[in-house]
Amino acid sequence: MCYYEQTRWTCGYWKWGNCRQQCNKEGRTGETCGLKLVYATVDRSEPCKLCEQIETKNRRLDKLRRDVQRWQLEGNKPATIEKTQRDMAEIQERVGQLYQEHIGRQSSTS
Numbered sequence: 001m002c003y004y005e006q007t008r009w010t011c012g013y014w015k016w017g018n019c020r021q022q023c024n025k026e027g028r029t030g031e032t033c034g035l036k037l038v039y040a041t042v043d044r045s046e047p048c049k050l051c052e053q054i055e056t057k058n059r060r061l062d063k064l065r066r067d068v069q070r071w072q073l074e075g076n077k078p079a080t081i082e083k084t085q086r087d088m089a090e091i092q093e094r095v096g097q098l099y100q101e102h103i104g105r106q107s108s109t110s
């Protein structure tokens with residue numbers, strides 16, 4: 001049983017850190033036994049990198065929605081509106097991928 005640091009973010013995502021204490025069961029010098037136990041947990045108050053990316057893309061989507069609404073009221077930029085709506089669909093798809101990746105990270109144990 002080897003002990004590792006653990007970092008945990010407010011969203012629930014966590015990851016292993018450095019090895020802090022090795023057990024006697026190591027096979028060769030520098031190798032660990034493979035069983036990871038928590039030595040200490042470092043709680044982070046800021047969001048993880050995926051949460052930051054999701055938040056950034058959501059802000060971009062909000063801006064594009066406001067732009068499209070404004071252009072529709074003006075009524076003189078149909079090509080721009082069409083291109084922006086395609087861009088919005090791509091960003092929404094990427095946000096969905098990021099959510100799935102985040103859920104996968106939260107449920108993984110390695």
